[in-house]
Amino acid sequence: MSRAAKEYKTITKVLKEGDEVYSQLIVGMEPKEDLTRWEALIRGPSGTPYEGCNFRLHLSLPQEYPMSPPYVKFEPYAMPHANVDFRTGEICLDILTKQHWSPAWDLLHVVQAIGQLLDEPVSSSPLNVDIANILKANDMNAYYGLVHYYIKS
Amino acid sequence: MHKSSSIIKAAVERNNPYRIYPESSLTGFALSTMEDGQKPQQLKDKSTVDSALLLPFADAPSIVQAHQKDDQIESTLSGKIEEVVKSLKGQLYLNEHPKEISIAVKLLYLSLTTLVGNRTLGEEYVDLIYINNRGNRLVQRYKKLLFILTYTLGPYLGSKILKRWSKSQEESEDHDEKKMSWKDITNTLLNVHMMIFYFKGAYYDIFKRVFGLRYAIGHKVEDEESKFRQTSSNSYKILGYFLLFQSVFKGVPAILQQLKSLLGQTSKSLSNLESEKHLKGGRDQSEIKGVPNDSQISHINLEDPSQLPFIPSASRNCILCLNEMTDPSCPPCGHLFCWACIMNWCKEREECPLCRQRCLRQQILPLR
Numbered sequence: 001m002s003r004a005a006k007e008y009k010t011i012t013k014v015l016k017e018g019d020e021v022y023s024q025l026i027v028g029m030e031p032k033e034d035l036t037r038w039e040a041l042i043r044g045p046s047g048t049p050y051e052g053c054n055f056r057l058h059l060s061l062p063q064e065y066p067m068s069p070p071y072v073k074f075e076p077y078a079m080p081h082a083n084v085d086f087r088t089g090e091i092c093l094d095i096l097t098k099q100h101w102s103p104a105w106d107l108l109h110v111v112q113a114i115g116q117l118l119d120e121p122v123s124s125s126p127l128n129v130d131i132a133n134i135l136k137a138n139d140m141n142a143y144y145g146l147v148h149y150y151i152k153s
Numbered sequence: 154m155h156k157s158s159s160i161i162k163a164a165v166e167r168n169n170p171y172r173i174y175p176e177s178s179l180t181g182f183a184l185s186t187m188e189d190g191q192k193p194q195q196l197k198d199k200s201t202v203d204s205a206l207l208l209p210f211a212d213a214p215s216i217v218q219a220h221q222k223d224d225q226i227e228s229t230l231s232g233k234i235e236e237v238v239k240s241l242k243g244q245l246y247l248n249e250h251p252k253e254i255s256i257a258v259k260l261l262y263l264s265l266t267t268l269v270g271n272r273t274l275g276e277e278y279v280d281l282i283y284i285n286n287r288g289n290r291l292v293q294r295y296k297k298l299l300f301i302l303t304y305t306l307g308p309y310l311g312s313k314i315l316k317r318w319s320k321s322q323e324e325s326e327d328h329d330e331k332k333m334s335w336k337d338i339t340n341t342l343l344n345v346h347m348m349i350f351y352f353k354g355a356y357y358d359i360f361k362r363v364f365g366l367r368y369a370i371g372h373k374v375e376d377e378e379s380k381f382r383q384t385s386s387n388s389y390k391i392l393g394y395f396l397l398f399q400s401v402f403k404g405v406p407a408i409l410q411q412l413k414s415l416l417g418q419t420s421k422s423l424s425n426l427e428s429e430k431h432l433k434g435g436r437d438q439s440e441i442k443g444v445p446n447d448s449q450i451s452h453i454n455l456e457d458p459s460q461l462p463f464i465p466s467a468s469r470n471c472i473l474c475l476n477e478m479t480d481p482s483c484p485p486c487g488h489l490f491c492w493a494c495i496m497n498w499c500k501e502r503e504e505c506p507l508c509r510q511r512c513l514r515q516q517i518l519p520l521r
Contacts, residue, residue: 003473003474003475006474006475006476007475010475066473067497067498067500067501068501098501099502102506102507102509103472103473103494103498103506104472104473104506104507106475
């Protein structure tokens, strides 16, 4: 059985039975059309400005997967985050680059890592300079305000 | 080292009253006094010079021995110099210029020994001296200088020039074949050179052949010693035969293939018309000739619990394909993967997917 099919099985099982780690974060996750394109809905982690909102992720598996990392994007114009390009939804995360990816990770790990990124933005490698600057200045009011402005509208 | 060598030399001289240096004429003698400070005393007690008393040419084993000794000393020297460079310029510089440093070491070593007229430690070790190709003169200094320069800088500059040349060739067409052929030409030249050395025992380095720097044994060779030398150089001839066979066996199939492809080209153009797909299939088959067919290999599949029962059931799945492992294999760190999976991954990056320890493809061991 192919790796993607195996992962599909594990993911449906994890979501159905509920898992300590993943059920907090993942609202839903399912393949689109075939097993190379996935969509996931993740919950904004509590204690962050993203709390109470859900975000959609698009994952697509390259042909070489798992030898190459999956491409993961947020929906365009939906994610105000220091490491996400607001216009395209592109995510700057080291484990999603060819240099740092390990084939020992699967899609659940990837989604989990992105959940962690929402919790801990890295202002030193920004794709959204405005938010990164606010974070660098440690202006939490502005940070919450700006994020809320985008996601609540 | 200098003092001790002259002491040894003096001792050798006392033991060998017939000892003579290869100058066979008085003019040569005059020249040699300029060349080598030790020469005059050695020639003092020689009034007549006989060609029978010329120093014998050195044999292959002693030349190789001298070179090995020199290599050893050069590596110690380069270790010291690297330390100095490291403290001055840092480790990065050292890593960036390994070739240049080794060339500098060689230059330093040879110019402190050969160029000034001393022998290298390796030559001293087996008692060899440089003479010209006819064996009746010492080697002039300019030849030594030329030899040292070409020997140290020649290969380096040559490869640089070739690289640049092939780069410019890349822009034009058919660069691949030409680059290959250049490499082949130098390799075959070196091979032929080594073969001649093993048979004749004259010039170990190709640049010594160019400038006619031969070695002679620096003392009188008694019968027993010459017999011994004879047998040991005969064993070097065996090496020469091996090289000869190797190059013959390597060369013949290549030549045959060339001929075949030349002949085949005409027929190929005909079959080209028939069907291109068919041709492609045929070529693929010929490319993987010699690698066993997948069905011919007996795989170890961990789905079968009787296979490798010492692996616990929790560890029988491959983290890469998530299936039970086929042909479980382990990198140096000891993590287990399918053979195909880990080989495939190491093409991407040479590290273990789980612990990121460095793992070269050739280090992966299949479990049996």
